[in-house]
Amino acid sequence: MKLFVIGFGSGEKKHMTQQAVSALQQSDLVIGYTTYIEILKKxxxxxxYLATPMRKExxxxxxxxxxxxxNQTVALVSSGDSGIYGMAGILLEIVHEMQMENQIEIEIVPGITAASLAASVLGAPLMHDFAVISLSDLLTPLELIYKRIVCAAQADFVICLYNPKSRTRTEYLAQATDLIMQYQSPDTPVGIVRNAGRTDQTVWMTTLRKLKNQPVDMFCIVIIGNSQSYFQKQEQKIYMITPRGYPL
Amino acid sequence: MKLFVIGFGSGEKKHMTQQAVSALQQSDLVIGYTTYIEILKKxxxxxxYLATPMRKExxxxxxxxxxxxxNQTVALVSSGDSGIYGMAGILLEIVHEMQMENQIEIEIVPGITAASLAASVLGAPLMHDFAVISLSDLLTPLELIYKRIVCAAQADFVICLYNPKSRTRTEYLAQATDLIMQYQSPDTPVGIVRNAGRTDQTVWMTTLRKLKNQPVDMFCIVIIGNSQSYFQKQEQKIYMITPRGYPL
Structure with missing residues (x-):
């Protein structure tokens, strides 16, 4: 009896690994949050499929x-990487709590996380050390989130924000932006990707100064550059680049 | 004329995306560091193929x-994600310097980064906010690396170390460990994966206290837990888990 925990990347088949596709095809049943199931069905x-409501992890x-x-092979699916803010952790905890470790074989199938998808669309913002922070305080005290924001800005990390906003959490992004601006220039490049890697993807670039006025929602990833990041402007295109430091 | 910048994950075909496979198959020529080319040839x-020496990025x-x-389609390849310490950034910089932006179409093809591969093997260590830091000081001042280590530990991030050691840089991991232990318990779980996702992968778990004595080399990823991370010990297996915080 096998249970796959699959991260399927953006949801577009082209962003899935061979391993994820193969695991899906082996599964008698695919379980996931309704939105993700709809994406996979395409x-x-x-x-x-068995679709379940949001937040009922x-x-x-x-x-x-x-x-x-x-006695089935089951796939538990989520977008991005199952191992980054995904289902892998809570599943392992639940299996242990249910004392089913010896009954079930678990395989964690990694996927491309949203930060990688967003970065590939923006150019190359993650060429140097970066911090990944979720702005959701459903399970994390807000003070700890802000402490991490401050420390990441102090240390000049590129900062990737997951869950930057929801309907109820509308002020955190603005507060995080103010905290970062205590250490980084208001002109620091920021890239925002909504529905990264999907057919309805939208991408835009801005600066820290203007970040709080952007129409960011829970489908966005926000990547805030470090002190060396810049926009490379071309005739047709703009790239966001964080240099690794090669002497050119 | 098209130039793909491809991250191929571990190098095993199962960890490549459909997009990466398709881009390789479209390419008239595949260029990369010798070791990576050997992996792909399998x-x-x-x-x-055109193999080039290390460090000649x-x-x-x-x-x-x-x-x-x-007038060829070319693929520039590297392991993991082309956008995380990969070739995407330097390629965009070089194309701009050569003023070839309008002659060449560039497509950045993301891949599964080593941290995701390592995490999937260890269990679920990246379920909460994390910092990704390279310990290579070839292009980054050592003081900045250590500052980032300290800030990440202060803010209780999970810490993923890339390039934890090389033949010439043997002391940095021990120094980083000592810095982290100023803020985190010596019993903090640490997972180490060598050649993550490859057939010759090795995995072991230890604690911060014992990290400096581990046989770590440049093919390893080191994941240091946060204050909540723990080892879930089963009869046959040990998982490293960083809880997201769901109330069980």
Whole structure:
């Protein structure tokens, strides 16, 4: 009895690994949040799906375990990388709590995380050390999030913000921006990618100074440059680049 | 005339995206560091390759541009994600310097970065905010690297170390470990993966206290947990987990 925990990248088949495709195709049942299931159905219409509501991660994991115990191969799916703010951790915790470690074989299938997808669209903003921070305070105290923002800015990390905004959390991005501007120039380049890697992807670039006025939502990844990042402006295109430091 | 900048993940075909495979197959010429070319040849024996020495990144980029200008489709390859310590940045810089932006179409093809591969093997160490830091001081002042180490530890980030050691840089990992232990417990879990995702992969777990005595080399990724990370010990297996914070 096997349970795959799959990160499927953007959801477009081209961003899935061979391993993720193969794991999906081996699975008797694919379980995930409704939005993700809808994305997968486009490229894999013939799989057997079970869609579950948002924020019910614990229930979804228990369901995945129970379905696997029916002698099935099951895939628990999420976008990006299953190992970065994904389902891998909570699934391992639940399996342990249910004392099912010896009944179920678990395979964690990594995927391309949203930061990588967004970076590839923006140019090359992640060529140097970076910090990945989620602005969601559903499970993390806001003070700890802000402390991480401050320390990342102090140390001149490129900063990737996941979950930069939701309907209820509208002020955190502005507050984070103000904190970062205590250490970094207001002219620091910022790249924003909404639905990174998907057909309805949108991309825009701005600066720290103007970040708080951008129409950012929960489908966006925000990448804030370090002190060396710059925009390379061409006739048709703008790239956001953080130099690694090669002497040119 | 098209130039792909491809991250091919571990090098095993199963960790490549559909997009990376397709880009390779479209390419008249594949350019990369010798070791990477040898890895690719296993799964793609029929491609036309040009192997270049290590550390000659600027020459490799110029060569890729020149070959593309011969009216060819060229792939510039590296392991992991082309956008994370990869070739995307220096290539964009070189193309701009050579004033070839309008002659060449560039497509950056993201891949699974080593941190994701290593995390999937260790369990789920990257479920919470993390910092990615390279310990190579070839292009970065050592003081800045250490400053980032300290700030990341202060803010209780999970820390992923790339390039943790080389033949000439043998002391930095020990020094980084001592810096982190000023803020984090010596019992903090640490996972080490050598050749992540490859057939000759090795994995081991230790703690901060013992990290400096581990046989780490440049093929390793080191993931140091945050204050909440723990080892989940089972009969047959140990997982390294950083909880997201779901109430169980």
């Amino acid at each position: 490229d894999f219409p013939d799989l057997h 614990i229930d979804r994991c228990k369901m995945a375990v129970q379905e696997t115990l029916k | 799964d793609f024996p029929d491609l036309h 600027i020459d490799r980029c110029k060569m890729a541009v020149q070959e593309t200008l011969k």
